[in-house]
Amino acid sequence: MNTEAIFGSSKTEKINQFLMLIKDPDVQPIFRMYIENILATSELKILKRLAAVETLLGLDDFSAGGDEEHESTIPEQLSLLAERIDDITELAKRESIPEPVPILTTKTEIRANLLVEHLKNDVKERTGGKFLSSEEIVSFLRYGIDELYRVQEGQNIRQTKKEVLDKAVKLFPNNVYLNQKSHGRKNVRIICRP
Numbered sequence: 001m002n003t004e005a006i007f008g009s010s011k012t013e014k015i016n017q018f019l020m021l022i023k024d025p026d027v028q029p030i031f032r033m034y035i036e037n038i039l040a041t042s043e044l045k046i047l048k049r050l051a052a053v054e055t056l057l058g059l060d061d062f063s064a065g066g067d068e069e070h071e072s073t074i075p076e077q078l079s080l081l082a083e084r085i086d087d088i089t090e091l092a093k094r095e096s097i098p099e100p101v102p103i104l105t106t107k108t109e110i111r112a113n114l115l116v117e118h119l120k121n122d123v124k125e126r127t128g129g130k131f132l133s134s135e136e137i138v139s140f141l142r143y144g145i146d147e148l149y150r151v152q153e154g155q156n157i158r159q160t161k162k163e164v165l166d167k168a169v170k171l172f173p174n175n176v177y178l179n180q181k182s183h184g185r186k187n188v189r190i191i192c193r194p
Contacts, residue, residue, distance in 0.1 A: 134187035
């Protein structure tokens, strides 16, 4: 080609001529070599950065393998994290975290705590689970606990029972709940959660 024709032509013509040269099979190997040289000698260190990314992602097929120490790849790190999460989950399942013990300050809180402990430890499993009927709760509050916390004669047992049951549900929401009969006197009973 004539250099005057190349330099004297318009921008569009120059681009078209360049594209035609790139497609020429005689020019393509030289053009590829020129591009590879630019990539290899670039100040941006493109090839080194690309190799580092491939190594971290675990995509390099020719990395040091086997027994040699190497920086762990992202997939290896993710695998290790997944194993740690599984280990922690298994450990949490095996070791139940103890329930926090509430600080008991009032007589009602102490009575509620003693009632729930009695329900969990001393009451046998029946049809419908572990529970105390209204009469059993009254009997426990009058005769089943330490004399210091018993409901004395002359005290309103129904009001005390209501306060103790409400406090028990507040202190131990994961352990007990209340259930009211749908017929008869509609007495309330306390039930231990399974």
